[in-house]
Amino acid sequence: MAKFTIAIHGGAGTILKKEITPEQEKAYTTALGQALADGFAILEKGGTAVDAVRTAVVSLENIDLFNAGKGSVFANEGSQEMDAAIMDGQTLKAGAVAAVKNIRNPIELAYTVMTQSDHVFLNGRGAEEFARQNAIPFEPDEYFFTSLRYEQLKQAQEKGEMMLDHRPLNHDKKFGTVGAVACDASGNIAAATSTGGMTNKKFGRIGDSPLIGCGTYANNKTCAISCTGHGEPFIRAVTAYDVSCLMEYKNLSLQDAMRFVVHDKLPQLDAEGGMIGVDAQGHAALVFNSEGMYRGVKNNKGLHEVSIYKS
Amino acid sequence: MAKFTIAIHGGAGTILKKEITPEQEKAYTTALGQALADGFAILEKGGTAVDAVRTAVVSLENIDLFNAGKGSVFANEGSQEMDAAIMDGQTLKAGAVAAVKNIRNPIELAYTVMTQSDHVFLNGRGAEEFARQNAIPFEPDEYFFTSLRYEQLKQAQEKGEMMLDHRPLNHDKKFGTVGAVACDASGNIAAATSTGGMTNKKFGRIGDSPLIGCGTYANNKTCAISCTGHGEPFIRAVTAYDVSCLMEYKNLSLQDAMRFVVHDKLPQLDAEGGMIGVDAQGHAALVFNSEGMYRGVKNNKGLHEVSIYKS
Numbered sequence: 001m002a003k004f005t006i007a008i009h010g011g012a013g014t015i016l017k018k019e020i021t022p023e024q025e026k027a028y029t030t031a032l033g034q035a036l037a038d039g040f041a042i043l044e045k046g047g048t049a050v051d052a053v054r055t056a057v058v059s060l061e062n063i064d065l066f067n068a069g070k071g072s073v074f075a076n077e078g079s080q081e082m083d084a085a086i087m088d089g090q091t092l093k094a095g096a097v098a099a100v101k102n103i104r105n106p107i108e109l110a111y112t113v114m115t116q117s118d119h120v121f122l123n124g125r126g127a128e129e130f131a132r133q134n135a136i137p138f139e140p141d142e143y144f145f146t147s148l149r150y151e152q153l154k155q156a157q158e159k160g161e162m163m164l165d166h167r168p169l170n171h172d173k174k175f176g177t178v179g180a181v182a183c184d185a186s187g188n189i190a191a192a193t194s195t196g197g198m199t200n201k202k203f204g205r206i207g208d209s210p211l212i213g214c215g216t217y218a219n220n221k222t223c224a225i226s227c228t229g230h231g232e233p234f235i236r237a238v239t240a241y242d243v244s245c246l247m248e249y250k251n252l253s254l255q256d257a258m259r260f261v262v263h264d265k266l267p268q269l270d271a272e273g274g275m276i277g278v279d280a281q282g283h284a285a286l287v288f289n290s291e292g293m294y295r296g297v298k299n300n301k302g303l304h305e306v307s308i309y310k311s
Numbered sequence: 312m313a314k315f316t317i318a319i320h321g322g323a324g325t326i327l328k329k330e331i332t333p334e335q336e337k338a339y340t341t342a343l344g345q346a347l348a349d350g351f352a353i354l355e356k357g358g359t360a361v362d363a364v365r366t367a368v369v370s371l372e373n374i375d376l377f378n379a380g381k382g383s384v385f386a387n388e389g390s391q392e393m394d395a396a397i398m399d400g401q402t403l404k405a406g407a408v409a410a411v412k413n414i415r416n417p418i419e420l421a422y423t424v425m426t427q428s429d430h431v432f433l434n435g436r437g438a439e440e441f442a443r444q445n446a447i448p449f450e451p452d453e454y455f456f457t458s459l460r461y462e463q464l465k466q467a468q469e470k471g472e473m474m475l476d477h478r479p480l481n482h483d484k485k486f487g488t489v490g491a492v493a494c495d496a497s498g499n500i501a502a503a504t505s506t507g508g509m510t511n512k513k514f515g516r517i518g519d520s521p522l523i524g525c526g527t528y529a530n531n532k533t534c535a536i537s538c539t540g541h542g543e544p545f546i547r548a549v550t551a552y553d554v555s556c557l558m559e560y561k562n563l564s565l566q567d568a569m570r571f572v573v574h575d576k577l578p579q580l581d582a583e584g585g586m587i588g589v590d591a592q593g594h595a596a597l598v599f600n601s602e603g604m605y606r607g608v609k610n611n612k613g614l615h616e617v618s619i620y621k622s
Contacts, residue, residue: 027431092547092580098409098517099434119516120543122412124435126515204437205430206409211523213549235431236403238524238552269403 002185003282003301004043008035008056010066010294012274017291017309025308028294032306035059036296039180044300049182049190050088051112051223053252055108056180057084057192066294067176067247069105072144072196080144080198083210084110089189089218089280096210098123102144104137107194110210112136120212124204141264146201177209179216179226191216191224191240200229207231213241220280222247225255228293229266229273237261237269243277258287313496314593314612315354319346319367321377321605323524323539323585328602328620336619339376339605342524343617347607350491355611360493360501360535361399361422367491368395368503376392377605378487380416383455383507391455393507394521395421398531400500400591407521409434413455415448418505421521423447431523435515486522490527490537494589502527502535518542524552531591533558534565539604540577540584548572548580554588565590568600569570 010032015024030074039056043049062067072080084106085096095114098108103109112134113122131138176196193216195209208215208231214232217240218224226242239261245256258277266273267289274288276295284303285294296306321343326335350367354360372380383391395417396407406425409432414420418435423445424433433441442449488506504527506520519542520527526542528551529535536551550572557568569588577584578600587601587606595614597606 087547094547099437114376117514118543119514120546121517121522123515123517126410126513130514202437203428203430203441206432206434211432211522211524213522213552214547217549232429232431235523236398236405238528238549241524241549241552242556245553245560249556250558 003299004185004283005182005284005299006036006039006043006052006056006180006182007225007278007284007286007297008032008039008060008295009228009274009276009286010060010178011243012288012290012293013272026310029126029306030064031060031063032294032296036298036306039182040298043184046185049153049184049188050086052182052184053086053180053190053192056108057178057194058105060178061105061107061194066178067196068194070144070179080196082106082194084192084194085210085212085216086110086114086192087190087212087216087218088114088133088226089191089220089224092219094120094212096121096212097127097217098206098210099204100124100127100131102138102140103128103131104139104143105256107192109136110192111183116147119272121210139296140286177198177228179228179276181218181224181226181276181278181284183224183280183282187220187280189218189220189224189278189280191218191226193226208234208239209257211235213238215240217241218242219244223257223279224275225275225277227273227275229290230271233266233271234273237265237271239266239275243275254283255285258285262287262289313498314527314610315494315496315539316589316593316595316608316610316614317347317350317354317363317367317491317493318587318589318595318597318608319350319371319489319491319606320537320539320585320587320597321371321489323599323601323604324487324583325339340617341620342371342374342376343607347609347617350493351609354495357496358385360495360499363493363495364397364491364501364503365418365422368489368505369416371489372416372418372505377489378507379489379505381455384487390464391507393417393505394517395503395505395549396521396527397425397503398501398523398527398529398535399425399579400502400531400535403429403530405523407432407523407527407556408438409517409521410515411435411438411442413449413451414439414442415450415454418503420447421503422598432521447453458619459538471614488539490539490587492535492537492587492589494535494593498591499529500529500531500535500589500591502529502537519545519550522546524549526551528552534568534588534590536586536588538584538586540601541582544577544580544582545584547581548576550586554586565594566596569596583619
């Protein structure tokens, strides 16, 4: 039987290990485990890598623990602006959206851009008009706003941060992006990333998540990659495609290419964060240079892990 | 004396050679020659590659023959939405803007994002707010609208296209992006690209021009690249950074890397267009797979060319 694999992340730059409560840790690992199971179920039924990553990201977008979809952070103007991208490694087709508001599942809008438009990248109100024409579900502001669990978590974090005032403000939420990569039983791979961006982001800032080659990339010849971290250096390093090029042009393995980028190249740009990747043989790697990365990986050969911190 | 070089483009996908009038050809080559001279003058005075590419692109944005700045095409909603990016190969710093309206010189806004903000990529009204706070000049709609020369050219093109109805509609304007790359006397390189996008573009579409690694990239270790062509496949191919990776990881020369990408890789995605590039030794290359590319190149060792079609 062919090997099929899915990996997910819920962002790097986690709550510090010494601050997380057992209840918080359980909430995160339960949510990650559910998203992993949802995506893996698609692969088990013979579904495509594209559908598996969509499904896993939708699962992460629909809960309020991560900075994407329902849990998106507030931009400076008081509303959530969300970004997402998806890429199909078999066809090199891609779809992405930036600065969209009130979209329940931005990854589904990115998927619809990929499959139903002549374009790759739509933004802002134009992207929302495209969403309406394609019957993509919208949600009112309250959907993104009222979660008790989100408020509780935020209060806990604020408390922690006030006690440790040398820590970067809102460290957790700043890096909280979600993503998934998968290799299906046919050896096709795909990547998807979704984010609510940075807390207090201003000026219509777009990070690396929706940028093909930066936060998201997939190519059956090499790898499918979804990144999380401080977006600006990830853009300047063209991070996801760099892993692909190291594999294609220098014959590095997935793991070696990802380690080189995360541990050697990104630190030169003071970039903290990480990435998940698969190749078309079903290998997976989850690499980060931050204290932790919410993550999970599962294949049909017995691998099944969900974790937050370095082991 | 060190070698310094500048190359510029005014878009691939030109007016067909059999249709261009001598007057049109002269207008294009005069404008290209002036932008080349403006950028080269910066290098001659010992200025930086970043300032040289800014200056050349501003020159191209300020005339109405090219699809950028003043000459930007109309989006579907009746106004021009412009995109631009700049990257400094010495620092890997970059600035980009997308979907901005009424900005006289989008490349100057991108430069200000690079130098005066913590971000790389701003879009839409947020980017315009950042522009206002940084005293970037705005122009009224009429500035982008009323040029006699633009209208004349447009009429001429429409007439040509009606006579040849199998040609893609508005072929010229579709690909009309401007860009510059330069290597200064210190061996620092930079790239800049600016565009008004596609005629009749809808849904807030963003092309490759403002995307770091796709339409624009610079790194002293390898190359500075500015692309022009059908944006979507240029995004999916992560075109500009691909040239850089072929140089860094496969030791290809600038010319060989550009030729491989333009003539072998892009056609696999049905991508028509081209690119200009320099390396830190002052070599330049101008490569395209379309019938023509408005272009020019000049260095301090006697090279000085301005042309539109294949030689």
